[in-house]
Amino acid sequence: MGKIFKFYKDVDTDQIIASQYLLYPTIEEMKGHTFESLNADFAGEVKEGDFVVADENFGCGSSREQAPSVLKALGVKAVIAKSFARIFYRNSINIGLPVIVCKTLPDEVEEGDDMELNLKEGVITCNGKEYECTKLPDKMQEILDMGGLIASLNK
Amino acid sequence: MGMTMAEKIIAGAAGKESCKAGDIETVTLDRLMSNDGTTHLTIDMYNNLKNPHIADVDKLVWIVDHNIPADSPKTAASQKKMRDFAREHGIRFYEGEGVCHQIMMENHVRPGELIFGADSHTCAYGALGAFGTGVGCTDYLYAMVTGTSWLLVPETIRFNLNGKLNEGVYARDLILTIIGRISANGANYKAMEFAGPGLATLTMADRISICNLCVEAGAKTALMEVDDIALEYLKAHGREPKAIFKSDEDANFAQVIDVDLSEIKPIVAKPHFVDNIVDAKECQDVKIDEAFLGSCNNGRLEDLRVGARIIKGKKVAEGVRFLVVPASRAVYKEALKEGILDTFMEAGAMVMNPNCSVCWGACQGVIGQGEVLISTGTRNFKGRAGHKDSFVYLASAATVTASAIKGTIATADMV
Numbered sequence: 001m002g003k004i005f006k007f008y009k010d011v012d013t014d015q016i017i018a019s020q021y022l023l024y025p026t027i028e029e030m031k032g033h034t035f036e037s038l039n040a041d042f043a044g045e046v047k048e049g050d051f052v053v054a055d056e057n058f059g060c061g062s063s064r065e066q067a068p069s070v071l072k073a074l075g076v077k078a079v080i081a082k083s084f085a086r087i088f089y090r091n092s093i094n095i096g097l098p099v100i101v102c103k104t105l106p107d108e109v110e111e112g113d114d115m116e117l118n119l120k121e122g123v124i125t126c127n128g129k130e131y132e133c134t135k136l137p138d139k140m141q142e143i144l145d146m147g148g149l150i151a152s153l154n155k
Numbered sequence: 156m157g158m159t160m161a162e163k164i165i166a167g168a169a170g171k172e173s174c175k176a177g178d179i180e181t182v183t184l185d186r187l188m189s190n191d192g193t194t195h196l197t198i199d200m201y202n203n204l205k206n207p208h209i210a211d212v213d214k215l216v217w218i219v220d221h222n223i224p225a226d227s228p229k230t231a232a233s234q235k236k237m238r239d240f241a242r243e244h245g246i247r248f249y250e251g252e253g254v255c256h257q258i259m260m261e262n263h264v265r266p267g268e269l270i271f272g273a274d275s276h277t278c279a280y281g282a283l284g285a286f287g288t289g290v291g292c293t294d295y296l297y298a299m300v301t302g303t304s305w306l307l308v309p310e311t312i313r314f315n316l317n318g319k320l321n322e323g324v325y326a327r328d329l330i331l332t333i334i335g336r337i338s339a340n341g342a343n344y345k346a347m348e349f350a351g352p353g354l355a356t357l358t359m360a361d362r363i364s365i366c367n368l369c370v371e372a373g374a375k376t377a378l379m380e381v382d383d384i385a386l387e388y389l390k391a392h393g394r395e396p397k398a399i400f401k402s403d404e405d406a407n408f409a410q411v412i413d414v415d416l417s418e419i420k421p422i423v424a425k426p427h428f429v430d431n432i433v434d435a436k437e438c439q440d441v442k443i444d445e446a447f448l449g450s451c452n453n454g455r456l457e458d459l460r461v462g463a464r465i466i467k468g469k470k471v472a473e474g475v476r477f478l479v480v481p482a483s484r485a486v487y488k489e490a491l492k493e494g495i496l497d498t499f500m501e502a503g504a505m506v507m508n509p510n511c512s513v514c515w516g517a518c519q520g521v522i523g524q525g526e527v528l529i530s531t532g533t534r535n536f537k538g539r540a541g542h543k544d545s546f547v548y549l550a551s552a553a554t555v556t557a558s559a560i561k562g563t564i565a566t567a568d569m570v
Contacts, residue, residue, distance in 0.1 A: 006300055010536075018538055019221075020517035023195065023229060023230045023233040023234075024233075025232060025233060028194070037538035060373065062192075062274075065193055065196065065291030066193070066196070068291075078198065085340065087344060090290070095291075095293055137179070138275065139305060149294065149318070150293060150297075152202060153296075153300055153301075
């Protein structure tokens with residue numbers, strides 16, 4: 001069970017983590033600035049197992065992998081959006097952050113709602129309603145199952 | 156069934172006769188570009204691998220362009236890590252030479268190549284008929300170590316260009332119009348291909364500007380047919396094509412869009428979305444604090460010439476900062492020779508070293524709370540150029556320069 005943090009459409013990766021923090025030496029040092037321009041309290045309030053829910057085209061813009069990395073480092077369990085920009089989507093899978101396409105859920109939930117995700121079954125439960133997640137392409141599921149792309153290099 | 160340019164390039168890189176949109180292919184990359192935005196993290200991951208090695212060091216190009224000269228000790232440390240690693244491993248390394256995509260176009264990209272760049276605007280390489288696509292540092296590292304990666308073959312939206320841009324209208328206006336028409340995710344996962352008789356009316360600078368911005372419509376890559384103009388550019392920079400591809404007559408396009416270049420008008424993308432476009436004249440009441448002419452989108456010699464022609468003998472409006480940033484050292488030197496930089500300096504502009512500058516939003520020309528920027532940069536998302544409560548308008552070199560003179564958003568015919 002985790003809490004929902006909700007965002008709108010076309011959230012670009014600059015807003016997830018701004019340019020001025022990208023050259024910090026580590027993700028740990030950057031993560032406190034996550035979503036700073038949209039919700040300055042996010043990094044302080046988000047807990048292990050919480051969720052980010054967004055509208056269309058989440059993660060558009062810059063290819064900075066720091067964007068999914070800071071979300072993962074803060075304990076975000078998964079990002080659920082109506083659609084994702086492709087580089088963010090691919091980066092998330094590569095680092096082992098589940099990204100889930102769901103067209104209906106984002107309009108039916110509110111910030112702070114409790115939500116449960118059964119990743120294996122591909123089912124989300126929120127406010128007593130079940131939502132089916134769109135399945136990842138086999139290739140991407142394989143990468144996620146391995147724990148990310150780097151894990152495959154260390155096999 | 157015939158193939159698109161994108162399908163042909165990927166099939167070649169996969170060592171196959173053919174492939175089609177929707178297939179997932181394992182490909183060998185021709186070139187791997189990375190810049191100081193993420194390379195320090197790539198290096199950390201590399202050093203933690205069980206068996207770190209580089210498949211083919213000659214394919215790697217590393218460029219420090221985002222935050223140069225360094226703005227803080229942390230930046231300096233990350234760039235030092237990159238510099239030291241490049242030296243130790245013999246990686247082709249540029250620092251302070253210009254924006255990565257301009258460096259790549261001037262020195263490396265060849266038609267027919269498949270290139271990963273750890274930067275979203277890598278799609279610019281399509282101006283030379285190369286498949287460039289942006290990746291994160293994990294994908295980059297995997298390709299650096301194995302020489303390969305996997306790609307979902309994209310569908311293609313084909314844009315047939317007809318006619319010619321009118322005087323005072325630029326490639327920048329064209330691509331902003333197209334993005335506005337198809338929206339910020341209108342080409343998500345897709346290739347945007349440009350062809351048709353109108354292509355021959357566009358210079359290489361125009362073409363790079365168009366392809367560069369396609370990621371703002373979500374595109375995986377942008378591709379243009381290679382013609383004499385592209386081949387001349389390549390020859391002038393001392394290179395030969397790898398292969399020249401054209402989509403077949405019977406190729407399967409997801410969509411075909413006809414664009415009449417003569418109908419395009421000066422455009423402004425209003426805050427905070429690149430597809431939030433309006434006629435530039437509708438913004439003439441907007442007062443600006445800063446103007447930026449530069450970036451991988453519009454920092455080429457042709458763009459600086461446009462600005463210099465407009466500002467010659469005039470002054471930057473009182474209270475406005477005007478930053479002019481050539482996209483590379485080569486552009487800078489040529490602009491210096493032509494007297495263009497003199498013109499800008501006399502008008503009161505600040506001419507900076509070649510780098511990403513204001514477009515990166517963390518080094519030069521950061522804007523403060525409530526301030527308004529008009530920019531030839533690539534993005535106008537909330538906070539992109541500095542404070543979260545600031546405002547970025549995107550426009551052509553001409554509109555940006557005219558606005559710097561007037562102090563409010565203006566087109567060139569208004570100054």
